[in-house]
Amino acid sequence: MRLIAALLPVLFALTTVDVRAQPHVPMLVLEHANVFMGALAPALKDVTVVIADGRIQSIDRSASTTGNSPAAQRIDLRGAWLLPGLIDAHVHVTDIAAAHRMLSLGVTTGRSMLTTGYEDVGLKALYARGDNDIPNILAAGFPVVARPMAMQPDLSSLVFNNLDLDDLRFRDRIGADGARRIVSDNATRHVDWIKVFANGRAGVMTADPRARDLDDAELAAAVQQATALGIPVAAHAYTDDGVSAAVRAGVRTVEHGSLMTEPTLRLLHEHRVCFVPTLSAFYESQAEGDAKSVDAKALATRSHAMLEGAHVAVAIARKIGVVVIAGTDTGYDAGEPTVIDEIQHLADEGFGAAAALDSATALSAECLGIEKRKGAIRPGLDADVVIYASDPRLDLHTLHKPLFVITRGNIYLDNFVRNAE
């Protein structure tokens, strides 16, 4: 973590360079493959998928002549299943070990929704320079919160990284101009998203998730500034009041949203705002109530209430057609929930396996604005591919054991047992 922070000035210089997959990665010809094409389209059966220069080049019937280059690496998949690399729309990944854990589970893209020292910006820079052991991280830098020094994490890292923002430390709340300045500071770090807090946090006992955090003027200022700079905004919000203020201000995604009722969900639908219910996080802190600490028990009780609300909100969202996508709200540290758990939860909420897979691939890519590069297996898109022994739609447990994880055409993980010669 510290190393990345120390390297930041160097890494910033690299963030604008779009280095695609390393040139020495050979062409990959995947034969006798089945391809998941989303919940609404039939799967492609027994095809050959050719990958080169980091992208999907072609998908043809097997036994075609494509990819006959002698340098190509050919793999007979014997009917294994290709899915687009999984996307987790809400992560807090702060170190390289966690980044590796993401990739080894087939999670090739994660949208960071807060790190305390711009670690997401550092990971994004490593990916941008071509490191194929790092997932595609969409960075959000430091969030816009009303009372930064009273917040956990506090504003220290923001101030230490930009002394021009030090005066915010002494204010009761940041105000509209403070909101604009935090957005602008994030923009200089090449963030992909801005996160705003419309309600308080749920995971900290000293915070009240039912209370508003940013007021309407601060929310509007943050979103206007981000929009002027071409950066989409995500809102941490729980209540009808918090969510609707954020949606009216112009955010693109609502994180958590557990206490929303139907009129607010209809507002999301009307504004085409995506809903990231982060069910995994609530399931996890509910389970942690078995721990000894008083805080953990209190949070478990709170999470129980959040989960009850989330079940209702997700059911309404499904009924009225709000786009729901998979986000875990976890850091991919050992033992934490992963997007595979979130896919299972969404399937259990009534979406079913195929639509839940869409929520962590194509739908997520659209909500995150990366659908021209990620989220599907289609010629021209980045070759972020996860391969499984059997069709995950029939049993989502399959997702826990990928045979291959491929990122930008580079094989990161290979657990495939080849035929004996």
Ligand SMILES: [Zn+2]
């Ligand atoms: Zn979060």
